[in-house]
Amino acid sequence: MDPDELLVRRAQRGDRFAFEALVERHQARLYTLAARVLGSREDAADAVQEALIRAWLGLPKFRGGARFSTWLYRICLNAAHDQRLKRRVEPAGERPEPADPRDRFAESELSGELQEALDALDETFRVAVVLSDVLGCSYAEIAELTGVVEGTVKSRIFRARNELAERLGTTGGARKSKE
Amino acid sequence: MMAERHPDELTLLAYVDGELPEGGRRTLEEHLESCPACAEGVRQVEAGRDALHAAPLLELSEVRRREIVASLPERRERGSFFAPLRRLGPALPAAAALLLVAGFVALATQLPGGGDDEADGDEAAGVAMEESAEDSAEGGAGQTERSGGEETTEEKALSASGELVRRVRGPASEVVRILRRDGHPAFVRDGSVVTVGDVEEIRHTLADRSPGAVAVYVR
Numbered sequence: 001m002d003p004d005e006l007l008v009r010r011a012q013r014g015d016r017f018a019f020e021a022l023v024e025r026h027q028a029r030l031y032t033l034a035a036r037v038l039g040s041r042e043d044a045a046d047a048v049q050e051a052l053i054r055a056w057l058g059l060p061k062f063r064g065g066a067r068f069s070t071w072l073y074r075i076c077l078n079a080a081h082d083q084r085l086k087r088r089v090e091p092a093g094e095r096p097e098p099a100d101p102r103d104r105f106a107e108s109e110l111s112g113e114l115q116e117a118l119d120a121l122d123e124t125f126r127v128a129v130v131l132s133d134v135l136g137c138s139y140a141e142i143a144e145l146t147g148v149v150e151g152t153v154k155s156r157i158f159r160a161r162n163e164l165a166e167r168l169g170t171t172g173g174a175r176k177s178k179e
Numbered sequence: 180m181m182a183e184r185h186p187d188e189l190t191l192l193a194y195v196d197g198e199l200p201e202g203g204r205r206t207l208e209e210h211l212e213s214c215p216a217c218a219e220g221v222r223q224v225e226a227g228r229d230a231l232h233a234a235p236l237l238e239l240s241e242v243r244r245r246e247i248v249a250s251l252p253e254r255r256e257r258g259s260f261f262a263p264l265r266r267l268g269p270a271l272p273a274a275a276a277l278l279l280v281a282g283f284v285a286l287a288t289q290l291p292g293g294g295d296d297e298a299d300g301d302e303a304a305g306v307a308m309e310e311s312a313e314d315s316a317e318g319g320a321g322q323t324e325r326s327g328g329e330e331t332t333e334e335k336a337l338s339a340s341g342e343l344v345r346r347v348r349g350p351a352s353e354v355v356r357i358l359r360r361d362g363h364p365a366f367v368r369d370g371s372v373v374t375v376g377d378v379e380e381i382r383h384t385l386a387d388r389s390p391g392a393v394a395v396y397v398r
Contacts, residue, residue, distance in 0.1 A: 100240035
């Protein structure tokens with residue numbers, strides 16, 4: 001049984017407190033997903049806000065064919081995609097100084113070399129590997145989320161992990177070509 | 180055999196994930212002992228995975244969380260067959276009787292039915308419309324909404340230009356049905372979907388649709 005099921009049912013009937021409980025339960029994972037995909041704390045927060053508004057408005061249509069978290073991740077990825085397009089049109093202004101310690105932590109995490117390595121990946125690789133290795137989604141779930149077959153997901157994750165390790169220089173050895 | 184042929188990436192990934200069956204795992208480990216290139220490949224994949232596993236979850240600030248919750252709009256029940264009836268409240272029996280009479284009149288005079296209400300009809304019948312699991316017909320995007328006849332002037336005008344808002348999973352006819360369910364006129368044209376309305380509203384309607392090959396244009 002989906003652990004969110006009861007709250008989802010209540011929220012579908014218009015219970016905002018139930019939805020707030022769902023927000024509380026999922027905000028960190030949604031924010032991490034958006035932040036790792038977009039590489040920006042502010043853009044990620046905007047994308048999560050948009051995603052949650054869309055989820056709230058679209059909740060009556062949710063029929064439980066997928067887990068609620070999978071459904072939310074998909075909305076979040078779409079919102080992140082839209083945020084990226086928006087940012088191309090309207091470049092970000094000056095970013096406010098982070099006041100909350102959580103913001104400062106996110107800021108430092110997103111300016112580190114792991115994020116740099118993630119940013120350098122192809123977006124489809126980045127999305128797949130973040131869903132898999134940061135959020136712990138199964139390959140089947142990622143296939144459903146990204147609209148590709150499981151074999152493609154695995155291939156993307158393999159290559160993404162490989163590229164990440166190369167960029168981070170974590171294995172020490174030079175890459176050797178296979179014959 | 181494995182010593183002569185390098186394992187493919189899916190086999191290496193399964194090994195790193197601990198999902199290779201016992202026999203395959205032993206064979207692969209023998210190969211890794213004699214193949215520095217594959218052994219290095221495995222180390223790379225493990226290192227990439229471990230770097231991400233070590234990455235912490237990030238949290239929205241308290242202020243931002245409050246802002247988000249406060250920004251949730253009032254929800255109007257879009258696309259539900261029963262929603263208007265629920266709002267009638269105490270007047271429901273009278274409204275039901277009125278609907279019944281209207282139904283008889285429609286049948287008697289053979290008024291044409293509203294084809295666009297297909298999705299609502301499905302909802303009323305309790306058919307799950309959630310597209311994620313059921314929509315496996317990725318390759319079946321060849322369907323068209325029109326049963327035949329010439330393109331109307333309105334459709335020509337609609338498809339003349341438009342903003343590409345998203346590429347979503349097909350089939351295109353299903354995307355059209357979802358858009359119409361939310362009150363957006365839509366049709367299939369050359370495998371793409373053309374619709375009308377506010378771009379943000381269209382994005383909301385397609386918010387939970389997976390990416391795919393069907394381009395959605397909004398005018």
